[in-house]
Amino acid sequence: MxxxxxxxxxxxxxxxxxxxxxxxxxxxxxxxxxxxxxxxxxxxxxxxxxxxxxxxxxxxxxxxxxxxxxxxxxxxxxxxxxxxxxxELEGIFNAMILWGRNNLEKCYKKIIHTECNHEVELAYYCPHCNQNVDELEAVELDAVDTTGLK
Amino acid sequence: MxxxxxxxxxxxxxxxxxxxxxxxxxxxxxxxxxxxxxxxxxxxxxxxxxxxxxxxxxxxxxxxxxxxxxxxxxxxxxxxxxxxxxxELEGIFNAMILWGRNNLEKCYKKIIHTECNHEVELAYYCPHCNQNVDELEAVELDAVDTTGLK
DNA sequence: TACACTAAGTTATAAAAAACAACTTAGTTG
DNA sequence: CAACTAAGTTGTTTTTTATAACTTAGTGTA
Missing domain, CATH: 1.10.10.10 (Winged helix-like DNA-binding domain superfamily/Winged helix DNA-binding domain)
Structure with a gap:
């Protein structure tokens, strides 16, 4: 190690x-x-x-x-x-499998929705807005929100 | 390397x-x-x-x-x-940041929805069912569907 | 115009990690 | 009781990384 x-x-x-x-x-x-x-x-x-x-x-x-x-x-x-x-690492595994699905020349697996057998996509759900969202930002934990401030 | x-x-x-x-x-x-x-x-x-x-x-x-x-x-x-x-690696980065948010003792970042500043969660969207789904399965690409078959 | 300094590396060598193969220990099977 | 399996450990070699010094090309400045 x-x-x-x-x-x-x-x-x-x-x-x-x-x-x-x-x-x-x-x-x-x-x-x-x-x-x-x-x-x-x-x-x-x-x-x-x-x-x-x-x-x-x-x-x-x-x-x-x-x-x-x-x-x-x-x-x-x-x-x-x-x-x-x-x-909880499953999120990381899934992200890697999905990346591989699109970007590996030799891909072995895909991720499907068990019920319908169709492939799924990664999404990000905002519990506050109660919907999937695209505009994301990685921010420091202790960052002060300066949006709109001078 | x-x-x-x-x-x-x-x-x-x-x-x-x-x-x-x-x-x-x-x-x-x-x-x-x-x-x-x-x-x-x-x-x-x-x-x-x-x-x-x-x-x-x-x-x-x-x-x-x-x-x-x-x-x-x-x-x-x-x-x-x-x-x-x-x-496209961003999915992997985000999964790691989110894992860290929940599991690192010293965590530095969180991922927020830009508009509302609330933290987001990982989700999987099924385009066929037109909704987020939880029941996933990683399957071989060439796997034959045997669901319900004898 | 000489001297110090920056960007973007390369090279040589030392230290750390991983691979490989053989060995161990405890028990089970024929 | 000889062979076999699970679950490792130990010793040695090979690969990777790290560290530090060096290079090449150009800039800035006194």
């Missing part, structure tokens, strides 16, 4: 400090997709080595994205699951 | 093969945020070294996410901009 973290006041950099290491996002996605045990995950992620998977699971558990639990005492067997934080 | 790519039939892995290297996503985000020249980007990305930035820009141009253009002949100066593919 990377020792040197990004030192930037930015959600993206800080998020990458947690999920930005090689294999990390794929491990998380694999758990979300249903793999639970060490070897199940390893088998699906063609090319990952034991020590890296071991390391990533350990750090993800520390970071609170994954939780491991003993599901058999004899022999001791662990299963890995996502925490609430881990599950 | 990483020589060994993920060899997995998965949009996420393939997308990470393009944008998954250390610093890469941050470079792209910095360009999106308005930095245009080599040193502007370097200045904003505290800690990145010249050779890495140089390498990343070169590969991103090859991958078609960034385009560089001479904006001054004397002295020769380049500026970097995102292509359409590069701009």
């Amino acid at each position: 990377r020792e040197s973290k990004y030192d930037l006041p930015c959600n993206i950099a800080q998020t990458l400090n947690i999920i930005g290491d090689r294999w990390t996002l794929l491990v998380l996605h694999e758990i979300l997709a249903g793999s639970r045990t060490f070897n199940e995950i390893k088998k699906e992620l063609n090319g990952i080595s034991s020590n890296i998977l071991s390391d990533r699971l350990k750090h993800l558990e520390q970071a609170g994205l994954v939780i491991s639990s003993l599901y058999s005492e004899h022999p001791p067997r662990y299963e890995y699951n996502l925490t609430e934080s881990g599950n | 990483r020589e060994s790519k993920y060899d997995l039939p998965c949009n996420i892995a393939q997308t990470l093969n393009i944008i998954g290297d250390r610093w890469t996503l941050l470079v792209l985000h910095e360009i999106l945020a308005g930095s245009r020249t080599f040193n502007e980007i370097k200045k904003e990305l505290n800690g990145i070294s010249s050779n890495i930035l140089s390498d990343r820009l070169k590969h991103l141009e090859q991958a078609g996410l960034v385009i560089s253009s001479l904006y001054s002949e004397h002295p020769p100066r380049y500026e970097y901009n995102l292509t359409e593919s590069g701009n």
Whole structure:
């Protein structure tokens, strides 16, 4: 795992400090997709080595994205699951799948609405305006609103 | 840049093969945020070294996410901009910012609807059903629909 | 016109991370 | 009891990154 973290006041950099290491996002996605045990995950992620998977699971558990639990005492067997934080990564996964759908030359997946089987699009819903909106802005959390002020 | 790519039939892995290297996503985000020249980007990305930035820009141009253009002949100066593919990464950036908003202990940004200044949520719009939907599924592109079939 | 300075890198080397392969430990199966 | 599986750990090699110094071309200024 990377020792040197990004030192930037930015959600993206800080998020990458947690999920930005090689294999990390794929491990998380694999758990979300249903793999639970060490070897199940390893088998699906063609090319990952034991020590890296071991390391990533350990750090993800520390970071609170994954939780491991003993599901058999004899022999001791662990299963890995996502925490609430881990599950919320689905927005990132979906954004990547959708980007890939439009921009990869070799694309494997699409995201469909289960009921009607049609592909969906990303949208942003404003609870205040009670509708989807397009005009977005990423702003500093503590920023003072200066709109219209001199 | 990483020589060994993920060899997995998965949009996420393939997308990470393009944008998954250390610093890469941050470079792209910095360009999106308005930095245009080599040193502007370097200045904003505290800690990145010249050779890495140089390498990343070169590969991103090859991958078609960034385009560089001479904006001054004397002295020769380049500026970097995102292509359409590069701009479409905004969905991924937003997903990460929103994840960070809920899950980072130290969060820096939020995403607001420009008009009303309220925070937005991620949603998925189904053009067929003409509404936002929750029940999603990531499916193989060539998958045959077996819903309801024996 | 010489000196310092900026932009945009390149090169060389050191340090860190990842890959690879072999080994371990505990238990189970034939 | 020999072979096999799960879930790792350890040691070594290879790749990536980081750090720092250097280059090239032009500008500004005393």
